[in-house]
Amino acid sequence: MPSNASRLGLATLLCLPLDAPGTTIHRCEAPDGHITFTTMSCATDDSFSYQEVSPYRPGTPVRLLPPQRHRETPRLKLDPRDPVVVGQAMDKCGNLISASERREAIINQRVIAGMSQQEVESALGKPDKISIRNTSTRYHYQTKRGRSANIEFDERGCTKGTAKSQTAKSPL
Numbered sequence: 722m723p724s725n726a727s728r729l730g731l732a733t734l735l736c737l738p739l740d741a742p743g744t745t746i747h748r749c750e751a752p753d754g755h756i757t758f759t760t761m762s763c764a765t766d767d768s769f770s771y772q773e774v775s776p777y778r779p780g781t782p783v784r785l786l787p788p789q790r791h792r793e794t795p796r797l798k799l800d801p802r803d804p805v806v807v808g809q810a811m812d813k814c815g816n817l818i819s820a821s822e823r824r825e826a827i828i829n830q831r832v833i834a835g836m837s838q839q840e841v842e843s844a845l846g847k848p849d850k851i852s853i854r855n856t857s858t859r860y861h862y863q864t865k866r867g868r869s870a871n872i873e874f875d876e877r878g879c880t881k882g883t884a885k886s887q888t889a890k891s892p893l
Contacts, residue, residue, distance in 0.1 A: 743775030813837065814879035832870070838878045845870065857881070 748770050749763035750756050763769040817835025818826075826833045827844040836844070841860060848860035856876035863869055873881050 743773060746772050746774055748772040813877050817879075832872055832880060834880045836880050838874055841872055841874075841880065845872075848872075 744760075747759050747761070747763055748756065749759060749767040750769070751764070751767050757763075757767075758772065814835045814837055818833055822833065823836065823840060826836065827840060830844050832841050832844060838858070838860075842848075845860075845862055849863045850861035852859045852861065858874045858878070860872040860874070861869075862871075875881050
């Protein structure tokens with residue numbers, strides 16, 4: 722049988738309010754962007770706004786963000802079916818050839834104008850001889866099975882010429 726003290730404790734718990742009151746605090750934002758929440762006032766150079774805080778009650782949904790405020794945005798005349806290109810990656814050779822053309826040339830051991838020195842080495846291997854004159858570099862691949870190749874690069878390290886105007890097969 723419960724004692725008088727436990728009955729008194731149970732009666733006291735039942736009389737407690739179920740909803741604790743909320744409070745208002747200051748949200749202080751410093752000029753450098755640092756945000757502080759306080760019940761005290763903000764510093765003189767901080768901008769502040771009031772923030773409502775209420776205790777969490779189990780079983781109630783919690784809204785993490787304040788309700789969205791709808792505002793008018795300027796209407797753009799875009800066709801939803803047309804893609805919009807915002808930016809495009811530039812390689813150091815000026816995007817003379819596409820990635821698929823570059824990949825295919827390396828696999829087939831061919832050199833196409835617009836490839837970098839690293840891509841030429843991936844396609845043909847290390848050169849037998851390298852000559853540098855002023856701002857251009859030349860890779861020499863010696864005769865193998867009756868073939869040899871000389872690949873010339875400009876000051877940026879790209880094969881000279883326009884795309885697909887110079888091709889060289891592997892001397893291998």
